[in-house]
Amino acid sequence: MAGLSYDDVDFGDELPEFSPDINLPTICKFTDAAGMSFGRFNDHEEARKAGLPGAIVPGIMSQGIFAAMIHAWAPGSTIRKLDTIFRASLVADTVSLCRGVVTDRDDDERTLELDLTLSNADGDTAVLGTAIVSLED
Amino acid sequence: MDIDVKELKEKHVGFEFDQSRFEIVPEKLVAYAEACGETEPRFIDPADPDFRAVPNYPASFHGQKNLPDGFPLSRRRSFDGGKMVESFAAIRSGDVITGRSHIHEIYEKTGRSGPMMFVVHRMEFSNQKDEPVAIVDWRLVVRLGEM
DSSP, X not given: OOSOOGGGOOTTOBOOXXXXXXXXXXXXXXXXXXXXXXXXXXXXXXXXXXXXXSOBOOHHHHHHHHHHHHHHHSTTOEXXXXXXXXXXXXXXXXXXXXXXXXXXXXXXXXXXXXXXXXXXXXXXXXEEEEEEEXXXX | OOOOXXXXXXXXXXXXXXXXEEEOOHHHHHHHHHHHTOOOHHHXXXXXXXXXXXXXXXXXXXXXXXXXXXXXXXXXXXXXXXXEEEESSOOOTTOEEEEEEEEEEEEEEEETTEEEEEEEEEEEEEOTTOOEEEEEEEEEEEEOSOO
């Protein structure tokens, strides 16, 4: 494994911040792969007609972005559990920021618990997450 | 909205109401992973010996029915509260995954916007060898008070 080991990581360690690509073509690529090609995700006008501020990032794409950040930080790691709470919409073609911090270590299981956030262009947290990650199989 | 949560629990929690199959194709795995920003070859290169789906890929699987027959739900009153994915084994290209759906839990909470009911829809996934690969919980939030 090329990445971190459990013993390298301390409580409170922060994952490198990550600004995900949430532009419309990338969201369309995601929704096509996920079988979720709906107007609220793929078309600003259709989304506005539905009362949204514009096309939005699917919740499970936000979850996938969390996973990508964890894998970028710890290549080869295994995400055992990933829980996300959707608090607000993330609008396509805006800037967002993904952050993570180590909040617990389980020395018996040799797993880490991470808190994750994805914020919108105003800096408000749109998606919250927690993950249980093993750095070694 | 008049819902008897106790009755709803007795009637629906724990009963399988859908079973669906999903064939895993490499092109979808790659596109899904790349769109999320994955760069590791095990997620984006079908030639990698460890090529597999990203951990939350099964969150994109939908059964033929989202809820049991007769489950009272107004779309206007409900919203997606979040998703939890627990992974047990890798999902790989060529796998045939079976997803079995049931209502796992129903509970009430009162928040700033009034009483709410949380419905936890669980899909349990296994592969063609009948090995469990993942669980996905979808929390559906339903507003119960006046709107």
